Amino acid sequence: MEKRIELEKRGRSPAQIKELNLDNCRSTQIVGLTDEFVNLEILSLINVGLVSLKGFPKLPNLKKLELSDNRISGCLNLLHGSPKLTHLNLSGNKIKDIETLNPLQEFKNLKNLDLFNCEVTSVENYRDEVFGLISSLKYLDGYDREDKEAEDSENDDDDGNEDDDEENDIHEDGDSDDEDEEDGEDEQDDDDDVNVDEDEEDELEDEDGDEEEDSEGNEFNAEDEEEDMNAGKGQKRKRDGDDGDED
Numbered sequence: 001m002e003k004r005i006e007l008e009k010r011g012r013s014p015a016q017i018k019e020l021n022l023d024n025c026r027s028t029q030i031v032g033l034t035d036e037f038v039n040l041e042i043l044s045l046i047n048v049g050l051v052s053l054k055g056f057p058k059l060p061n062l063k064k065l066e067l068s069d070n071r072i073s074g075c076l077n078l079l080h081g082s083p084k085l086t087h088l089n090l091s092g093n094k095i096k097d098i099e100t101l102n103p104l105q106e107f108k109n110l111k112n113l114d115l116f117n118c119e120v121t122s123v124e125n126y127r128d129e130v131f132g133l134i135s136s137l138k139y140l141d142g143y144d145r146e147d148k149e150a151e152d153s154e155n156d157d158d159d160g161n162e163d164d165d166e167e168n169d170i171h172e173d174g175d176s177d178d179e180d181e182e183d184g185e186d187e188q189d190d191d192d193d194v195n196v197d198e199d200e201e202d203e204l205e206d207e208d209g210d211e212e213e214d215s216e217g218n219e220f221n222a223e224d225e226e227e228d229m230n231a232g233k234g235q236k237r238k239r240d241g242d243d244g245d246e247d
Contacts (some may be wrong), residue, residue: 001025001048002032015039023047023066030055035081045070053078060084068092068114077103084109091116091141098129111138112150 004025009017014036022033023046030050035057043059044066051071058081065082066089073094079085086109095101096119104110113134115121121141123129130140139150 001027005032033057074100087112089114093118095120104134110136113140116141
């Protein structure tokens with residue numbers, strides 16, 4: 001068990017660990033698990049081979065303890081160092097009578113107790129006796145006082161995951177809406193760019209037209225100037241001729 005604990009620590013200090021799984025590590029007693037695990041909330045010791053809880057440390061923040069499929073027959077008072085315990089699984093152990101369960105009266109937060117496959121379950125009025133013994137208990141062997149099945153913790157987790165998925169979907173939808181808005185803005189920008197390009201083309205065409213008109217006007221002006229010059233020359237020649245005649 002000590003080697004398994006060191007392996008599960010993965011370089012962390014005991015105070016940093018909140019969940020510890022020591023299933024199937026094979027040990028008849030608690031070894032290597034100390035009071036240093038002050039923040040441990042979930043501890044699993046399934047099918048380890050424990051015959052006693054001797055050496056069980058004080059774990060003030062422990063809430064869930066899995067001890068199923070061992071050979072524990074008593075000494076449940078050794079769990080009193082974990083007053084916040086809410087879930088205790090002792091199924092498949094050697095608990096034979098109600099008196100063995102008496103120490104569990106001290107757990108004021110215990111809501112879920114599992115004794116399935118223990119001999120004590122065959123005791124007359126077993127369920128009434130246990131519910132009467134532990135006033136805080138809500139579920140015994142998976143059922144409440146009215147024999148209604150308990151909500152599966154895994155289903156609760158799934159529901160939580162579904163809620164997370166729904167939130168993610170909402171965020172994704174929001175993101176897609178934002179993307180659509182961005183796409184719309186991009187398209188509008190593209191349209192604006194197209195309009196700008198068309199305006200620029202129109203301006204260029206207008207400028208080209210003006211240049212052509214100016215060039216044509218210049219050609220016409222040049223022709224007019226040539227005609228005027230020719231006419232002037234003709235008039236000059238005529239005057240020269242007239243002057244010659246006078247002479």
